[in-house]
Each structure stands twice: as C-alpha cells, then as structure tokens.
Amino acid sequence: MTALLDASDSLHGYEIMQVTGIKPGTLYPMLARLADQALLESQWQEAPVDGHPPRHMYRLTDSGRALATDLARDDRGRPQPALRAKPT
C-alpha cells in the first residue's frame, strides 16, 4: 500500500512487483482484496506505443490513501522488533 501511496500516478501490476518485491502469486490476491474493500481502484489504460496491449492500472482510492497514511504513520512510530534468539 505504501508503494501505491508514494506513487504519483497509477501503477501496473509488474511495476508494483518491481517496487515492492512481492511476487505475483501474493501480489494479485492482495490487490484483489484491497479492491473488494474499495481501497483500490483499477482501470484499463491503452499502451502509449501502438501494437502494445492495454494494461490494468491500479491506484488507491481516497479511503485507501487514508488507511495507507495511517498505517505508514503507525509503522514509523513503532519500534522495530528485536530478533529473538531461537529457543533451544
């Protein structure tokens, strides 16, 4: 969500994968759930180059942006968990 929040424009699936490092097997179910909750909107966009197929572009809705902002703020205020030693 932070990747989409930081982006100035809509992103396509492959782009989100490159930015976040999340593989498509996890990424698309996440995006679908965000869209189910009306936190994400999508639209088809014609390719700027002729002959290239249109792509599905994603961006956060207003409520999605509000949630992502809250989450990002909470994340910044929270101390990073220290690694625990594995119990033996």
Place this chain on the structure above:
Amino acid sequence: MSRRALQRMVLWLAPGHRRSWAQAMVAEIAAIEDRRAATHFALGCLVACARFQLEQEIWARRIGSGLVTDRFSILTLGCGLAGGLVGLSYLLIAGAPLTMVTVNGAAILIGLFFALGLRASVRINDQVIMGVAFAGALILLGTATFGHAVEEARRWLAIGPFFIQTSLILLPILVTGFARLQNPATATAMVLTAAAMAIQPDRAMAVMLFVAVALVGLFRPGRLTFGTAMACAIALAITLLLPDRLPAVPFVDHILWTGFAIGPWVGLLLWAGCLTLVCPILFVPGAQRTVPQHVLAGSWLTLIAAAAIGAYPTPVVGYGASAILGYFLSLLFLQPLPQGRATEAGLQDDPSNSDETSPPLRSSISSFAT
C-alpha cells in the same frame, strides 16, 4: 512453455468471480518485453489464480455452513431420502413396472439437487415468498382449468410422457411460505390455491391446505389468517360435496394396507417410511420449533392420514415422484433468515402480518434480550 500457453492457463485456472483479474494478469504478461521475466511473472500469476480458487472453495464452504448448522433442514433431507428409498424398495418388492422405479429414483435425485441448489443460491425475502406464492397458485389454477382430467378430476399436467400432480409439488412449498410470511398478498395466493383445490377437486390436498393454514392461524392468530383458514375450509367443504370417482391406482393408493398382503414387514416398512417424513420436528426442542416446521409436519401427517383413509397417493412412499419433489422443495422456505431480519420482524405490530424468522415465543423474548 510459451507465453501464450501460460496466458491461457491463467484464464482457465481463474474462478469466475476473479475473471477480470485473470484478464489483467494476461494483459500484464503480454506487456512485459523480456521473455524470461514474462515467464516468471506468468508462473506467479498461476499461483495467484490457484489462490483465487482456494478463496472460492473457502467461500463456498461458508455458504454451505448455513445448511450444515441448520439441523432441521439436514434432518428433513435425510428423512426425505429415507422415505424415498423405502418407496423405491416397495416398488421393487411389489413388482412395479421399471418405469415407476426409474421415475421415483430420478425424482429423489432431482429433488435433492433442487433442494440443495435453491438453498445455496436463493436468498429468501418477502418478494421471493410472494412471487412463489402467486406463481404456485396460478399454476394450480391452470392445472385445475387446462390440466389432464381423469374421471372429472383435473389434477395433472402432462409433461412429455409424465403426468405431474402439481398440487403435490407446489402445496408443501406454498404452505411453508405462508407459514413464514402472512400478508394480504400471500393470503390472496392461499385463497386462489384453495379455489384451485376446490375446482380440481382434490379432497386430500384440500384438507392438507386447510390443516396447514389452520396451524398458521393457531400460531399467528389474526383476521388475515382466520379469513384464509375460512376460505380453505369452504374449499374443503366443496371437495367433500363433489363426487370423487377416482379408482385406486396400483402401487400408489391404499398401499399402506395392501403392503401387508405382501408381508407384515413390508406394511410396517411403508408406515415407517411415511412417518419418517414428519420426524424432523421431533428432534427440534419444543421452544425452538418454528411455524413453518409445525406446518410441514402437520401437512405431511394429514397427507399420510388421507392416504390411509382414501384412494389418495401415499406421500413419497410408493409411486410418489411429485410428492418427493414437493417434500424436498419445501426446504427452500425452511431456511433460517439472516440474523438481522429478526429485529425487523420484531418491529411489526400486527402479529398476523408477520415474517417467520424465529420461534414464536423466542422472537418476542429476543426483543428484550441484551
């Protein structure tokens, strides 16, 4: 594996409700210029589609869980199946024509299929109940006017080589619908149904209708239910005045007595099979029984009594394809309504204009519960 083949697999694997996401993935795969990266991306998309499938499975189980937790419906399904199988056994033992056995067996499967399918797909609301009530009443009136007649009794619709007794299929679902929702629309549909029973004429179904509506009136007293019960009583009186010359049909009528001629255990099995149909309510604690449950039990008990007394079809047991369908279809209106509806029903002032969502006593108690 080629990019195109992977795209096809993505489309094939994605469930219907995520079809647009699969199309988005396919477009994305096509847009990636590097072939190796596109292949990796496509393989990831296949994993995503598999997860969508899993999501659908979990969702389907959640829908099904409503049926699993509804013990009365499960028992009704089980009892209908048991009764139907007793009927099939009787037909085989008694040497009935193979067509009868096949049609009875097919009716059990079709009934189960429709009962489960409708339960999973149809969300019951007032419009559905009123729609079914009017459609059913019109079909019954149509049968009484244009249906197939035998000895002045016009009760059947010829569908291909089969003669369907529409009242046996529709009356159980109509009375459980009325038990669930009593308003001027459903009451009018019941009066039309009563008129159809009087025109046909059919004493057994008319008495079943009267008993069912009288039971609703007993649990939901009011002018509407009393008036409807009176109309059903008049229809029953008309059927008693009109002659009923239909002869008993082998393997269908009087079998609750003629079964004993084959062997005492055959007769006992037939009675047990019949009475199984009214058993589900016995497994529901008294305070939790709903009006539709009472009506279902009362209706089928009345039909069994009618079959024992006169030349009327033995319900489900015997050659009872129409009755089997009717028994299973009535499950549609036996499903509990969503939790939120109970509050709405509790707000209604007129008890006769009510929507049966919970047991009569519990619904009023729940208004005060915290």
